[in-house]
Amino acid sequence: MKHTITVLMTLTIFSIVNAQSYKSAFRTDICACLEEESLKRTLTDNGFKACLQETLPKYATQIDAQIVEEDIDKKFYKGQLARKDLLVAMQTELIYSCDVYYEHIYFIRNSKKLIARENTKESDLEKYDQMVALRPNAMAYFMRAKVQFNLGNIKETEADINKSLELNANKNNAKSTRHELLLLAWVYEEQERYAEAIALYDKIYFGDLDTQVAQLRALGDKKNGGTMANIAKTGAIDTEKEIKSSTRRTESLGNTSSKQIENKTLESHRSKTDQPKVEEKTDSSSLRKLFKMGKG
Structure with a gap:
């Protein structure tokens, strides 16, 4: 029993250290991208977004390696939440660690x-x-x-x-x-x-x-x-709560009768033809929204 607890503690500590390691490297790479961008032109929000989009895929393997989950769907969703958490953190952490970004926000x-x-x-x-x-x-x-x-x-x-x-x-x-x-x-x-x-x-x-x-x-x-x-404590994302919420939405749709779905689809279509087109919100759209920086 003691051996099992020791192993679990070791794995947990290793996971935390490794996560912090890639997070620090991620900040460094983003800052380097911003510095390069600032040499070409005045840094803008679009430049920041471009650096995020360029750098994030390089860390996909390391991000997913931190997620211990056998269920494939849950692992994917937790991976999306981990990316979300990382991108949100960057918008504040870079103020401390990257002079060019601090100067841009200031x-x-x-x-x-x-x-x-x-x-x-x-x-x-x-x-x-x-x-x-x-x-x-x-x-x-x-x-x-x-x-x-x-x-x-x-x-x-x-x-x-x-x-x-x-x-x-x-x-x-x-x-x-x-x-x-x-x-x-x-x-x-x-x-x-x-x-x-x-x-x-x-x-x-x-x-x-x-x-x-x-x-x-x-x-x-x-x-x-x-x-x-x-830095302000953002609080850990409750992944299980997020997953349950998403599952309830999916199950709710699954329990809806075909006739109800058809009626909702027709109603939605009429609404779209009568009003200006508005981008639909989905669970995956929240990740894209992270690239829109808060103003202040």
């Missing part, structure tokens, strides 16, 4: 701020001053806070956001105050109060697909001297 964010400031005038503030004077509610203060930020009035922005949160009936609900807290975190970063900004990002972080917040947190943490050890 440039996108900073350029949005500078363009907004270029297009905002002091006279724009008068309208929101009147709004606050007439109806001093949470929304009025938040709207004025955004204008204050675009004008570069950081202290005034912070005061308006705090007032907005104070008046918000849902101030303790991170989901309801997400936009306010995102702006407040940016205000803290502008003041180099990085620890406070990171605390807010942690508060409003919704999970492994919330790449917008994960990237913003990584940017602030890196500027504060942080390393990948401080």
Whole structure:
């Protein structure tokens, strides 16, 4: 019994170490691809996606080697989830490990701020001053806070956001105050109060697909001297739960009568002819969506 436990522990440790090994190599290869791309042209999101698409197939064997599963269908699905987890992680981990990628993400964010400031005038503030004077509610203060930020009035922005949160009936609900807290975190970063900004990002972080917040947190943490050890925890994907969910959907379709399927097909066809074409969502489409980076 002890021998069996020892063997299992050894295999588990080996699997984890090997997985981390290929993940580190994957980051290195992606960064090298991005560096090469940046020498040719200004790095863009499309360039990042191209590097992911070019590099991922090279690691297919190593990814699948980590999956211990006898059922062929389950092994395939777990392989897709492993790829999904890897691609999601790269969008944040590369901020710490790849300077050219960090500069790309930082440039996108900073350029949005500078363009907004270029297009905002002091006279724009008068309208929101009147709004606050007439109806001093949470929304009025938040709207004025955004204008204050675009004008570069950081202290005034912070005061308006705090007032907005104070008046918000849902101030303790991170989901309801997400936009306010995102702006407040940016205000803290502008003041180099990085620890406070990171605390807010942690508060409003919704999970492994919330790449917008994960990237913003990584940017602030890196500027504060942080390393990948401080990265936001995305949480492991519950593969069994995902598989059961997919199986239930399949079984549900299998239990549907031929007549019901026919009716649904006709209804779907009529709907498509009456409306603009929309790309259908399938389980496999989620992997493709990972190549769309969050903006922030």
